[in-house]
Amino acid sequence: MPSNKSTARVGVYVDSANINRNGGYGMGYEVLREFACRDEAEAMRLNAYVSYDAEKARRDSYYYNRTNSFYSVLRDFGYKVIQKEVKWYTDEDGNRVAKANADLDLAVDALLQSEKLDRVLLATGDGDFVQVVRALQNKGCRVEVVAFKNVSADLRREADLFLNGYLIPNLLPIDRDGEENLWGELEHRVRGICYYHKNDFGFMRYLKHIDPNLWLTDAKHPDSPYGTAWFHDSSLPVSSISGVISNELPSRRFIFEFKLTKAEQDKGLRAMDIQIVAEM
16 A cells, blocks of 8 residues: 655754744744654754854853753754854954854755755745745755744745744744643634634634645635634734734734634634734
């Protein structure tokens, strides 16, 4: 009997500093690996590019222990940790400035290693990687991008798939004041987008679980990994940029976090306690 397992070879390249600075601090690297290999593809390369302040490590034991513990966890998940040592400079005003840019290392590695890859996932929102995406595509690789906030619009457009990291189940844990959050379960929280809005109500769509059928966005399809929940405008928050938000819906610009509750008269799910976690 033929196997349904994918034969794709996948490479994952994480710009850790960019992710941490832009909403992804605390990201689950094991979940990122699961997402990258969601069709049971083989992870050929898993590279995490991190900055390391050797000077600080010498005088701060907490930083040293915490940082090296984090690197050990990454290695347990199968990642190769590429350390870019922080260099300190004095600018023209006499201020000490730290630099530890791993962009070039990541770009060169991804291009050289792409010869034996079918799919590349870049975890970064940095627009400097647009040309890298094009070069990888010209080599025959499908390129996917995952990032959270401050994501380059050019990078999103250039990728074969861009998915905001907030929308991937459990990639970034949802804080419930110390309680475990069960993504997709009743009375627990998920993140999604508003795909329909009319008059004073609308519908949110969220990814129920990591699945290869991301293109099946119609939640009515039996193989779709998406769920929907309706909401009333009275449950909407206020945008920090535009104020009234209902006038801009539906829109992919807003990433919402909300609690799933049972709708009255058994009419599916309702989104309550809605918050904005990111504005693209």
